[in-house]
Amino acid sequence: MTDKITPPIAKKIPHNMTHHGHTRTDNYYWMRDDERQDAQVLEHLEKENQYVQQHMSAHQVLHNALFEEMKGRIVKDDSSVPVKDGQYWYVSDVQGDDEYASHYRATNELLSDKTLLLNINELAQGYEYYDVGEMTISPNENLLAYSEDIDGRRIYTIRFKDLCTNTYLDDVLENTEGQLVWSNDNKTVFYVKKDAQTLLGFQVYRHVLGTPQSDDTLVYEEQDRQFYMELGKSRDESEIYIYLAATETSDILALDADAPMGEFKRLLPRTEGHEFGIEKLAGEYYILSNHDAKNFRLLKACEKTIGDRLQWQELIAHREHILIEGMELFDSHFVITEREMGQIRFVVHNYQGESYQLGFDDACFFAGIGYNPERTASHVRIHYSSLTTPSSVYDCDLTTGRKTLRKQQQVLGDFDSNKYASERVFVNARDGEQVPVSLVYRKDTFHKDGTNPLMQYGYGAYGITIDPSFSSTTLSLLDRGFVYAIAHIRGSEMLGRNWYEQGKKANKQNTFNDFVDVTRALTDQGYAHKDKVFASGGSAGGLLMGAVVNQAPELYLGVGIHVPFLDVLTTMLDESIPLTTNEYDEWGNPNQQAAYQSILNYSPYDNLAAQAYPNILVTTGLHDSQVQYWEPMKWVAKLRALKTDDNLLLFKTDMEAGHGGASGRFKSLQDKALEMAFFIALLSS
Known part of the structure; x- marks a missing residue:
C-alpha cells in the first residue's frame, strides 16, 4: 500500500549565516556539493528517486498511456x-x-x-x-x-x-x-x-x-x-x-x-x-x-x-502603451516587432517612411520573426501558433504583406482544432491592476459552472513573456476536461516594460499576488472547480511556485515545481554561484540591507512553515548550471520536516541532465508524462 511508504528523511547539521545583524540557520547546507561526487548527497538523491518510483508505480499504466499519447501525436x-x-x-x-x-x-x-x-x-x-x-x-x-x-x-x-x-x-x-x-x-x-x-x-x-x-x-x-x-x-x-x-x-x-x-x-x-x-x-x-x-x-x-x-x-x-521588442533589416524594408495590450504584431516599413501592419486573427497567439539570413530576400519568414493552432511557418511578402503558409505542424491522431477554444481574459488583481490570462479548453468538456479541473502555468521574471502557443502535449490534459491557463503576471513584459518593473526587486511580491489572484478569479468565474486546481512552473517559475505554496497553499490540489530557484537569499549572497552577480538588478543585491529584507520576505526556502501544503512534485537535474540541484533538495528536506499534512511530496532528480531536462524529442516527454500522471491521479484519489 502506498500509504505505508516512508519518505527519506535527511539529517540536520546546523549551519549559521549572519548578515546585517540577522542570523539564519540552515540545517541542510551540507547538501551542497559543487563537484557532485559526495556519496551522502548522491545516496540521498537516489533514495528520493526510489521514493518517487515507489509512489508512482501504482500509476504506471497512466504514465505509460500519457507518454504514448504524446509520442503518438508527433510525426516520426x-x-x-x-x-x-x-x-x-x-x-x-x-x-x-x-x-x-x-x-x-x-x-x-x-x-x-x-x-x-x-x-x-x-x-x-x-x-x-x-x-x-x-x-x-x-x-x-x-x-x-x-x-x-x-x-x-x-x-x-x-x-x-x-x-x-x-x-x-x-x-x-x-x-x-x-x-x-x-x-x-x-x-x-x-x-x-x-x-x-x-x-x-x-x-x-x-x-x-x-x-x-x-x-x-x-x-x-x-x-x-x-x-x-x-x-x-x-x-x-x-x-x-x-x-x-x-x-x-x-x-x-x-x-x-x-x-x-x-x-x-x-x-x-x-x-x-x-x-x-x-x-x-x-x-x-x-x-x-x-x-x-x-x-x-x-x-x-x-x-x-x-x-x-x-x-x-x-x-x-x-x-506609452506599445513595447518595441525587435527589428529585422532587409535591403528593401525593415520589420519591427511590437506588443500592445499583450498582443504581438509586425509593422513592415520601407526606407521611404511608408508602413503597414501584419496581423493575425486568433484571440491570443504567439508570433515571432524566424530565421532570415538573406537580407536581399523579398519576404520575411514568420513563425506563428496559438493555443488551438499548431506551429505554422509563413513567408510574408515585404511589399504586399501577402502571407504564404509554408508548413503547419502535423498533429497525428484525431486532433481537430475546431474541438478547442481559446480566450484572453483580464483579471482584477488586489491592487487594481488588470492581469492578462490566456485560456484554452476542449469545447465539449468545458462547462463554465465551476466543475472543470484547472492547470495554471506561470513564470513572471526577467521580462520574459510566455506567449500562448500551441502544445500538442497539453492536449492530454484538455482531452481529460482540464482548462489550461497561462497567467501573464507582472515580471514579464506582457503589458510593456512597466509590467516587468512592477514584478522585480522590491516589487517581486506583485508576481506572486497576481498568480494567486488569477487562480481565485478563475474559480470564482466558473472556469474551474476550487478543489481541482493545479499549478506548475520552472526555474524562476519554480520560485513562483515555491512562494505561492507558502502564501496560498489552500488554493491548489497539486503543484509541479521544476528546476526551481528556491533558496534565493543564500544564492544571491554567494558570488561563486553561477548567475548570482548577473542578477542583482533582477532580484536585488542582498549585501544591501533593504534588498536583503525584501528577498527574505518571500524567499521560498526561508519562508517554509509548519502548515498544510498541497501535493507537490519537484524535479531537477544534477548537472543544472542555472539553478543548482541543492536548492530543491534542501527545500524538499526542510518542507518534509515542517509540513503538517499527509499530502504527497515527491522529488525526482535526473542524474544525467541539467537545467533543460532530458535531451531528445521523445525522452523529454517522460517528464511531462510524470507530472500529468501525478496531477490526474490526484483527481481520482
Missing part, C-alpha cells in the same frame, strides 16, 4: 522548411524513432542534391545527455563549426568540419559558451570562454584555425561580473560584435570583420540604465534604445555619429 518523419543562406538551402529532418535531427544543405530549394552536414543521433551515441548549442558556416561556405554539451552544464566544446572533404579539423575549443563567430578571412574565429567556477562567460578569445587552443589570444575580458556576454555579426557582415548585457544596462564592442587582428572598440560609452540593441546595414546603424523611452524607440546613426546619442535620428518615437 518530419523536416523543416528549407531556408536559403548564401549559395545553399539548409534543412533539418528527423526520422523514425530518432531522438535528434540530421542537418543537410542543397544547391536548390527542391533539395535534389542535398548532402549531410551533421547527424546529431550519431554524435549523441554513448551519451545520456547531448545538445548541439550552435552550428555556423564559414563565409566561404566550406567549413562548419558546431558546439556540443554532453552533461547539461552548458559548457560547450566547439568542433570544426571541412565540408569539402567531409573530415574534421584538429582544432577543438573547450570550456566555451557555445557561440562562435567567423571573421571574413574564413580562418579566424572568436569565441567566449567561461569562468570555471561561476560558469559565466567573461572572456573573448581569438583562434586561428590550424593552431592549438593554448595559443589563442585573449581579445577582451569583462571585469564587471554583472554582465552576460554574447557574440554576433552585423546584418551586412561587416562587423563582429561583443554584446554585453546586465539586467538594466547594455554595451557593444565592434571589430572590422575584414581585420580580425584588430582591436574591439566600444560603439558608444557604457551608461548605466541604458539598454539598446543595434543592427548595421549599408553603412547605417539602426538602434532600439530605452533612452528617454521606457518601451524603447527606433533611431538611426552613421559610423560618425554612432558614438554620440545626441546625433541619433529618431525613426519611431516612444509610445
Whole structure:
C-alpha cells in the first residue's frame, strides 16, 4: 500500500549565516556539493528517486498511456522548411524513432542534391545527455563549426568540419559558451570562454584555425561580473560584435570583420540604465534604445555619429502603451516587432517612411520573426501558433504583406482544432491592476459552472513573456476536461516594460499576488472547480511556485515545481554561484540591507512553515548550471520536516541532465508524462 511508504528523511547539521545583524540557520547546507561526487548527497538523491518510483508505480499504466499519447501525436518523419543562406538551402529532418535531427544543405530549394552536414543521433551515441548549442558556416561556405554539451552544464566544446572533404579539423575549443563567430578571412574565429567556477562567460578569445587552443589570444575580458556576454555579426557582415548585457544596462564592442587582428572598440560609452540593441546595414546603424523611452524607440546613426546619442535620428518615437521588442533589416524594408495590450504584431516599413501592419486573427497567439539570413530576400519568414493552432511557418511578402503558409505542424491522431477554444481574459488583481490570462479548453468538456479541473502555468521574471502557443502535449490534459491557463503576471513584459518593473526587486511580491489572484478569479468565474486546481512552473517559475505554496497553499490540489530557484537569499549572497552577480538588478543585491529584507520576505526556502501544503512534485537535474540541484533538495528536506499534512511530496532528480531536462524529442516527454500522471491521479484519489 502506498500509504505505508516512508519518505527519506535527511539529517540536520546546523549551519549559521549572519548578515546585517540577522542570523539564519540552515540545517541542510551540507547538501551542497559543487563537484557532485559526495556519496551522502548522491545516496540521498537516489533514495528520493526510489521514493518517487515507489509512489508512482501504482500509476504506471497512466504514465505509460500519457507518454504514448504524446509520442503518438508527433510525426516520426518530419523536416523543416528549407531556408536559403548564401549559395545553399539548409534543412533539418528527423526520422523514425530518432531522438535528434540530421542537418543537410542543397544547391536548390527542391533539395535534389542535398548532402549531410551533421547527424546529431550519431554524435549523441554513448551519451545520456547531448545538445548541439550552435552550428555556423564559414563565409566561404566550406567549413562548419558546431558546439556540443554532453552533461547539461552548458559548457560547450566547439568542433570544426571541412565540408569539402567531409573530415574534421584538429582544432577543438573547450570550456566555451557555445557561440562562435567567423571573421571574413574564413580562418579566424572568436569565441567566449567561461569562468570555471561561476560558469559565466567573461572572456573573448581569438583562434586561428590550424593552431592549438593554448595559443589563442585573449581579445577582451569583462571585469564587471554583472554582465552576460554574447557574440554576433552585423546584418551586412561587416562587423563582429561583443554584446554585453546586465539586467538594466547594455554595451557593444565592434571589430572590422575584414581585420580580425584588430582591436574591439566600444560603439558608444557604457551608461548605466541604458539598454539598446543595434543592427548595421549599408553603412547605417539602426538602434532600439530605452533612452528617454521606457518601451524603447527606433533611431538611426552613421559610423560618425554612432558614438554620440545626441546625433541619433529618431525613426519611431516612444509610445506609452506599445513595447518595441525587435527589428529585422532587409535591403528593401525593415520589420519591427511590437506588443500592445499583450498582443504581438509586425509593422513592415520601407526606407521611404511608408508602413503597414501584419496581423493575425486568433484571440491570443504567439508570433515571432524566424530565421532570415538573406537580407536581399523579398519576404520575411514568420513563425506563428496559438493555443488551438499548431506551429505554422509563413513567408510574408515585404511589399504586399501577402502571407504564404509554408508548413503547419502535423498533429497525428484525431486532433481537430475546431474541438478547442481559446480566450484572453483580464483579471482584477488586489491592487487594481488588470492581469492578462490566456485560456484554452476542449469545447465539449468545458462547462463554465465551476466543475472543470484547472492547470495554471506561470513564470513572471526577467521580462520574459510566455506567449500562448500551441502544445500538442497539453492536449492530454484538455482531452481529460482540464482548462489550461497561462497567467501573464507582472515580471514579464506582457503589458510593456512597466509590467516587468512592477514584478522585480522590491516589487517581486506583485508576481506572486497576481498568480494567486488569477487562480481565485478563475474559480470564482466558473472556469474551474476550487478543489481541482493545479499549478506548475520552472526555474524562476519554480520560485513562483515555491512562494505561492507558502502564501496560498489552500488554493491548489497539486503543484509541479521544476528546476526551481528556491533558496534565493543564500544564492544571491554567494558570488561563486553561477548567475548570482548577473542578477542583482533582477532580484536585488542582498549585501544591501533593504534588498536583503525584501528577498527574505518571500524567499521560498526561508519562508517554509509548519502548515498544510498541497501535493507537490519537484524535479531537477544534477548537472543544472542555472539553478543548482541543492536548492530543491534542501527545500524538499526542510518542507518534509515542517509540513503538517499527509499530502504527497515527491522529488525526482535526473542524474544525467541539467537545467533543460532530458535531451531528445521523445525522452523529454517522460517528464511531462510524470507530472500529468501525478496531477490526474490526484483527481481520482
